[in-house]
Amino acid sequence: MRFQTTNKINSTKKINKIGTKKAIKHMKWFFTLLGIWFLISKNTKTMKKFWISLVLIFNQSLLAFILVPSFVYVIYYEQDIKIKIALFGPIGVVVSCFLKYVAVIIRRKNINKCIEQLKIDWKTLRNKEEQDVMMKNLNHGVNITIFCATAIYIGGVSHQIFAPFLPGSIISIVRNSTGRPLIYPVYDMLFNTQTTPTYEIIYLSQVLIGIVVCTMAIATCNVSAIFVTHICGQVHIMMLKLTRLSDIHE
Numbered sequence: 001m002r003f004q005t006t007n008k009i010n011s012t013k014k015i016n017k018i019g020t021k022k023a024i025k026h027m028k029w030f031f032t033l034l035g036i037w038f039l040i041s042k043n044t045k046t047m048k049k050f051w052i053s054l055v056l057i058f059n060q061s062l063l064a065f066i067l068v069p070s071f072v073y074v075i076y077y078e079q080d081i082k083i084k085i086a087l088f089g090p091i092g093v094v095v096s097c098f099l100k101y102v103a104v105i106i107r108r109k110n111i112n113k114c115i116e117q118l119k120i121d122w123k124t125l126r127n128k129e130e131q132d133v134m135m136k137n138l139n140h141g142v143n144i145t146i147f148c149a150t151a152i153y154i155g156g157v158s159h160q161i162f163a164p165f166l167p168g169s170i171i172s173i174v175r176n177s178t179g180r181p182l183i184y185p186v187y188d189m190l191f192n193t194q195t196t197p198t199y200e201i202i203y204l205s206q207v208l209i210g211i212v213v214c215t216m217a218i219a220t221c222n223v224s225a226i227f228v229t230h231i232c233g234q235v236h237i238m239m240l241k242l243t244r245l246s247d248i249h250e
Contacts, residue, residue, distance in 0.1 A: 160210030
């Protein structure tokens with residue numbers, strides 16, 4: 001009897017650990033790609049912190065490399081107000097990504113507290129019914145993340161790759177008819193964008209920034225989905241406990 005009880009406890013703990021890891025798995029992936037996981041998690045090893053911090057520096061440098069020439073072009077070079085307004089669309093997406101970076105870094109302690117509370121909630125699960133409720137809600141959050149990641153990466157990255165070459169787009173209007181297209185405008189006085197390998201480097205960097213923007217969008221979506229579905233699971237468990245309590249009194 002004692003052996004069965006011990007096995008049951010060990011099985012419960014094992015499932016709780018699996019649930020905890022599954023809950024933060026994608027969050028860890030995306031924030032590591034963005035270079036900010038070491039700022040959120042206190043358990044990151046020193047060597048990993050070093051490499052992740054390099055990723056953060058690279059991503060921020062990439063953002064600056066895109067935004068500075070684009071703003072210079074829009075403010076000092078482009079005179080057509082309609083084109084200026086149109087260009088604020090793609091540039092604004094990159095700016096929003098930068099602001100999300102800032103928001104996550106500022107709120108990193110709050111995010112870490114939520115993660116720690118999530119771990120505690122999983123540890124306190126005591127029976128299969130509660131585990132099933134939490135796992136069901138967790139799967140909803142994971143499915144939302146996978147759906148968003150698939151849609152955003154396919155749509156966003158493919159747009160970054162092919163948008164400059166699509167006829168009728170704002171990019172095709174801005175570019176010279178004889179010039180090689182770029183996703184974001186660059187002021188030619190800074191450097192000649194049409195020569196090789198300058199063009200290839202800039203084009204690749206602009207595609208990479210699209211990946212960074214998409215990853216940030218997915219990461220924030222994942223945080224929202226996981227935490228909201230986790231709360232839904234906790235509310236459901238509370239309802240189950242209240243139901244049991246009312247049944248006892250009856």
